[in-house]
Amino acid sequence: MSSKPRVGGRRSALVLVGLQNDFMNGGSRAVPSAENLVPLTNTIRSKFQWDVVALTRNQHASNHSSFLSSAVNKNINVRMGDTATLKDGSTYKYIPDNCVGGTGGAALPAGFDTEVYDYIVATGTNPAVPSYSAFRDLQPKVRGEFMTGLSKELSKANVTDVYVMGLGFEEMVAQTAFDAKALGFATNVIIDGSLGWSSSKSSTCNALEAAGVAMLHSSVLLEVNKDPASAAQAYVEANGIHFLFEKLTAALVYVQPENPKEFLVRELIKLQTLQKYQRSSRLALLSDDDLSIMFGMLDPLRKGELTGNEVIPALQGLAVTPKTPIDPKEMYDEAKFKALVTNSMEK
Numbered sequence: 422m423s424s425k426p427r428v429g430g431r432r433s434a435l436v437l438v439g440l441q442n443d444f445m446n447g448g449s450r451a452v453p454s455a456e457n458l459v460p461l462t463n464t465i466r467s468k469f470q471w472d473v474v475a476l477t478r479n480q481h482a483s484n485h486s487s488f489l490s491s492a493v494n495k496n497i498n499v500r501m502g503d504t505a506t507l508k509d510g511s512t513y514k515y516i517p518d519n520c521v522g523g524t525g526g527a528a529l530p531a532g533f534d535t536e537v538y539d540y541i542v543a544t545g546t547n548p549a550v551p552s553y554s555a556f557r558d559l560q561p562k563v564r565g566e567f568m569t570g571l572s573k574e575l576s577k578a579n580v581t582d583v584y585v586m587g588l589g590f591e592e593m594v595a596q597t598a599f600d601a602k603a604l605g606f607a608t609n610v611i612i613d614g615s616l617g618w619s620s621s622k623s624s625t626c627n628a629l630e631a632a633g634v635a636m637l638h639s640s641v642l643l644e645v646n647k648d649p650a651s652a653a654q655a656y657v658e659a660n661g662i663h664f665l666f667e668k669l670t671a672a673l674v675y676v677q678p679e680n681p682k683e684f685l686v687r688e689l690i691k692l693q694t695l696q697k698y699q700r701s702s703r704l705a706l707l708s709d710d711d712l713s714i715m716f717g718m719l720d721p722l723r724k725g726e727l728t729g730n731e732v733i734p735a736l737q738g739l740a741v742t743p744k745t746p747i748d749p750k751e752m753y754d755e756a757k758f759k760a761l762v763t764n765s766m767e768k
Contacts, residue, residue, distance in 0.1 A: 425468065425469055425470040426469060426470065427469065427470050428469050428471070428582065428584065428642070429582065431581050431582050431607075432472045432578065432579050432580050432581050432582070433469075433471060433472060433580060433581070433582040433583070433584060434471060434472060434473040434474070434475060434575050434578070434580045434582070434583050434584070434606075435465065435466065435469075435471045435473075435474045435475070435584050435586075436475045436477075436555050436571070436583055436584065436585045436586075436587075436597060436601070437462060437466075437474070437475065437476045437477065437538075437586060437587050438477045438555055438585060438586070438587030438588065438589065438593045438594050438597050439452075439477065439479075439587045439588035439589040439593045439594070440458070440462065440476065440477075440529060440530065440533060440587055440588060441478065441479060441520050441526065441527055441528065441529060441530070441588075442525055442526050442527070442528050442529070442530050443519040443520045443526035443527065444519070444520075444588040444589060445530045445588075448519070448526055449517045449518055449519045449526060450516065450517055450519045450589075450618075452588045452589065452616050452617060452618060453616065453618070453620075454616060455588050455616055456530070457616075458586070458587070458588065458614060458616060459530060459531075459532040459533070460532075461613070461614050461639060462533075462586065462587075462614065463532065463533075464639075464643070465586070465611065465614065465639060465642070465643070466537060467537075468643060471539075472578045472579070472580050473539050473540055473574060473575055473578045473580055474537065474538050474539050474540070475538070475539065475540040475541070475542055475555065475571055475574070475575075476538045476540070476541050476542065477541075477542045477544050477555045477587070477593070477597075478520075478527070478541050478542065478543055478544065479519070479520035479527060479544050479545040479552070480520065480522035480527060480543050480544070480545055480546050481518075481519065481520050481521050481522060481527070481545045481546075481548075482521070482522065482546075482548035483518070483521050484548055485518075485521075485545065485548050485551075486505070486513075486548060486549050486550070486551065487505075487513050487514075487515065487516055487551040488515070488516065488517070488518045488519075489501050489515040489516065489517065489518075490517075490518055492505075492515055499515055500515070501515055501516070501517070502514050502515065502516075503515050507550070507559065509560060509561055510561060511559045511560060511561060513551040513559060520545065522546075539574075540570075540571065540574050542555045542569050542570070542571050543569070544558070544569065545558075547567070550567060553589075553592045553593050553596040553597075554593070554596040554597045554599075554600045555569065555571050555585075555593075555597040555600075556568065556569055556571050556572055556597065556600040556601065556604065557569060557600060563600050563603045563604060572604050575606065580606065581606065581607060582606065582607045582608075582609065583598075583601040583606040583607070583608050583609070584609045584610075584611055584637070584642075585597050585598045585601065585608070585609070585610050585611070585615070586610070586611040586614035586615050587614070587615060588615075588616055588617070589617060589618075590615045590616055590617030590619075590622060590625060591617040591618065591619055591625050592617070594610065594615045594617070595610075595625050595628070595629060598610050598629055598634045599629070599632055599634070601634075602632055602633055602634050607635075608633070608634045608635065609634070609635045609636075609637045610629060610634055610635070610636055610637065611637055611638070611639050611642065612626070612636045612637065612638055613638055613639050613640075614639055669685060669688055669689075671715070672684075672688060673685070675717065709759065712758070712759045712762060712763075713755065713759075715735065715762075716755045716758050716759070719731055719732075719735055725754060725755070726752045726753060726754050727752070727753045727758060728749065728750065728751070728752060728753075729747045729748050729749040729750060729751040729752075729753070730749040730750075732747060732753055732758060732761065733747055733749070735762075736761075736762065736765060742765065743761065743764075743765045744764060744765060747761075
């Protein structure tokens, strides 16, 4: 069983779109800064337990209908970016030749390993029908003759959530996300992991959000779903839990009450009350009596004084740094010790 976390604890698929050489730097349809997606994709791919990782692979015929060169060869008077219409009313634009099957432009860029993917979606294989979505070739509805096998693959794996990222944001990433939403999946676009030819993403993002697709930054995804052990450690440290446990344990050992559970309940109530009225939440965990107990634990022989060398570990245990350096040879009675701890823990 994988030790990696699930994204949000749900059954999720990562759909990677357009990660081919012709969309990378130097390719025939290069997307600006496309090479930056390589490390980010690797991180997101390896960080989580994905139920399906799908990768689209455009495998165009050399005479694909969407290529401007195909129109020129047929003596059709059009220019790059002009619109064409299929018999069913679907429209597409003329583009440069790209991702022709068997060429280097159709290959994965350096740094990607096909062995880490569960499902490869072959797109653009029909020379008469353009393809933008990982779920279908171009057609009026998200069902019918020109569907890929991706939807069935996700359903077979009981996927509930789909995360889309890749290249060709305005076309391929967006259409894949629209279709995933239409097919009933909770759909997210990893926005900084989705790059297109336009310098502006706002209109596409607005349309996706209007359709119910969530825009998600990778930093949020990686932070929310960080390793459970690391998350637990961070929670303990951020909230001073280790200090609270140490304090309660020390009080138990020092006082040795007849009813430990009742004593702990009283201590917790006291701490909660103190937190409401003292400025520092960490200082709120220590009353004057608590500091007396701590001093007594550091002075088991009841000498009435502690050296700086004995005080330093106590402050380290509280995870605080004194405002001025402590002289290891300096002597601290109980009052001086309390003042030092209090001043060190005040904001």
